Amino acid sequence: MNILTRFRDIMASNIHAMLDKAEDPGKLIDQYLRNLNRDLGKVKSDTATVMAEEQRAKRALDECQADMDKMQNYAIKALEAGNDADARKFLERKATIAEEETGLKEAYDLAASNASKMRQMHDKLVSDIRELESRKNMIKGKLSVAKTQERINRIQSSVGSANNSKSAFDRIEEKANQAMDRANAMSELNSPPKDNMNDLMAKYNNSNTDSGIDDELAALKESLQKKNNK
Template identity: 70%
Template sequence: MAVLTRFKDIMASNINALLDKVEDPEKMIEQCLRNLRSDLGKVKSETAAVMAEEQRSKRALDELTEEMSKMQNYAIKALEADNETDAKKFLERKALLAAKESGLNEAYKLAASNAVKMREMHDKLVADIGELESRKNMIKSKLSVAKTQERINKIGSSVSSANNSISAFDRMEQKANEALDKANAMAALNAAPKDDIEDLMAKYEKDTNIDNELEALKARLNKN
């Protein structure tokens, strides 16, 4: 039964190892579950066929046992009727049936054993799928958190880059200030020297005007 081999391979596989080999674990989870559900359908169909075979084997064995019992009863009735020849024929038929009993009994035991194994594997697959279904949301939640953390890490890198850019701007501004100060100093050095004599002359010219005004005011007061 090829489906059994396939089933055993699936149950023996390490799903976590498979998840590590793909770029999108979430898609792999869904694919694993789809594969398992598909195999569950095959296992269920095979299990039903094996269980039907068990029932057929049991029915054939029961019918044989019933027929042997019937031949035994007819042989007894024939002897009770003092017909030994007929009794012998019934017993001969019973012997022929008995020769088949061993084979039918062995077939039934094998069919029953297969049915038990298939039912156990079917039930285990159902349980495993149920467990994976319950773990699926948990795994997806972890993947979502991981993706969020990755985005935060990228944002953190961007912030670090921005800080570096700000530092660079600060350095450029400092250089600009230094250049401006140097330029202003150079301009001051290049300016023509100031002649103080003009200020001094202005001082005395101002005083003369005041004296003249004072004399004029005195003259006016004396006149009055």
């Protein structure tokens, strides 16, 4: 049946494909529920059509059975009036209507079965939407927590990168110190040898000077002493 096939197509929507394309799962939840409610409106309309068909088939069957009962009653009345020929005509009409009843009964049974299936699927969709509505806030809460965790993870990653940068700076500084030490060593190696002879000579020169001063000081003291003795 086209209505049932269309309903199955609606219920078979590929939520996984929607998830793959979704940038914000929270918005997807709202969109998915909007789609389901829109589909529910279509299902309600189709269900009402099928139920109306069931009611029409039931009325047709009831009218047919009422006509059969009517022909039966007229046949009885004709017999009671002693008119067998009229009774036969009523029974013949009843037999013709009975043949129609078979087809009408089959049509009604099918319509009733389709209406029952549609009501079940309609009720199932309503139940699913209610369940999803009740779970929506819980799911959004989980998504919010997940986003917070992702931000924390990014911050932790940034802190880790900063630590790595600090370690890299330490290594660069160590290399700079090594380079400085090598440069100083090379500068020392490139300097001409120091001549210590001048220093050595100055040592003795200073010693001679100090000795002369001491002699002059002793002579001055001696001169003063002689002067005082006079």
